[in-house]
Amino acid sequence: MIMTSGPVTAPQTGLPVFAVEIPPPDLSAYVQGNTGIPGFTLIDSGRSGPHVVLVSLIHGNEFAGAIVLKELLDSGFSPLRGKLTLGFANLAAYTRFNADNPIAARYVEEDLNRVWDDFALFGVRRSTELERAREIKPIVDSADILLDLHSMLWPSDPVLLCGAGPRGRALGMAVGTPELVVADAGHAGGKRLIDYGRFTENAPNGAACLLVEAGQHWRPTAVKQSRETVRALLRHAGMLHAAARPPISRFAEVVQVVTARTNRFEFVRPFRGGEVIARAETLIAYDGDEEIRTPEDNLILIMPSLKVSHGHTAVRLARLGRDKDSFSKLP
Incomplete structure (x- = not known):
């Protein structure tokens, strides 16, 4: 495990090197899942309610969210209503994680969070990440609420990204942690999961998606924030008894x-x-x-x-x- 006080420069590559302060979780018990899609596990309460999907490891080296989802699975958690699916997305990249070069495991061939448009998903181009996006697309298409769990390389306050649509904004304001909710239209390099048409199109009874950037990679604070955001979203969806939080007052x-x-x-x-x-x-x-x-x-x-x-x-x-x-x- 690397333990440095902050970013330094690797002389071989000129790329930053950061401390890895948390161990990657052992996900072997959940790789098979129970949905027919590796890495995804469905928990059905047997009661009516929304289908909530929690996704981690869209980037293979961002495992703070995966730690929290594993905690839920290990605990035998069952939602009070509806269905809950917990997923580990880019397992191929995650298996390559090495604390000596943690940045390298972000993806195998391309960014899994830049392929969520019809041109890419239904096109002829192939890559490890595109094939995985196509594989998990049915679960994404079935979600009423989706939370995409991420962390950040550079120092930053945690933030909830809600995309460009009104449903994401409403969900972010209701979840309330982190306290800053940011609406944006994404990146020039491709569409993120929160930009996917199911979450942005003006369809009646449409689904909503949030992306939480929980803090800096590989730090306990990112795990803590991921846990708080997951808990708040489950409470909002009526899946968990928990104390209500004060309303959000910061939007950008x-x-x-x-x-x-x-x-x-x-x-x-x-x-x-x-x-x-x-x-x-x-x-x-x-x-x-x-x-x-x-x-x-x-x-x-x-x-x-x-x-x-x-x-x-x-x-x-x-x-x-x-x-x-x-x-x-x-x-």
């Missing part, structure tokens, strides 16, 4: 996605996700020779990636505000 909407256009993207300093830049036209980065400045006052930095390559999201800039709408429970 992304107004600009900064995508690196060169391989020379560099922030002017090591920003932390959650920082608020008070003044418009504040210089925050250079993309090659181009200056990157904030377009308006009081923008919050969402998950700045301090080392980013061409075509990837460097940071999202979001407008903070107080949400005054009332949100009812989803089905």
Whole structure:
């Protein structure tokens, strides 16, 4: 296990190296599952209610959420109503995890969280991740509520991403932990699971999806936040008796996605996700020779990636505000 005080630079590759403070969970007992789809286990209460799907390991090296789902399975948890499916998505990448090079196990061939559009899913292109997305698609298509559990490489406050649709926003405000709910339209590189049409299209009785970024990879705090978010969502869905939380008061909407256009993207300093830049036209980065400045006052930095390559999201800039709408429970 690597135990360093923070990110350092590996001289061989120039890539960051971080401390791995939590051990990867042993998922061998749940790889087979009981749904016919490896890694996915269905728990049916026998009572009417929603189908809630909790997904971890969309990225094979982000296992804080997998620890929490394994805890639920190990405990013999049964929901008070409806059906609950717990899933470990990118098992192929997860089996490659090595604490000496933890970044490498994010995926095998491509990002499983950039393939959730019809062109990719129904096309002829093949990869390890695309085949896995096609395999788990029936479970995604059956979900009324889906929570996608993630963590982050760089230092950042935890955040709930609700995508661009109103149902995701309503669900995020109801779940309430982490306390910041951010609406955005995703990445230039492809659609995430929360961008999948089932969760964003204006269909009656449509499903809702959230993505929780629970904190920094491989730290106990990410496990704690994942556990709190799962518990809050299960309580909201009527599957768990738990004390109610105070209503959420922080909501932000992304107004600009900064995508690196060169391989020379560099922030002017090591920003932390959650920082608020008070003044418009504040210089925050250079993309090659181009200056990157904030377009308006009081923008919050969402998950700045301090080392980013061409075509990837460097940071999202979001407008903070107080949400005054009332949100009812989803089905």
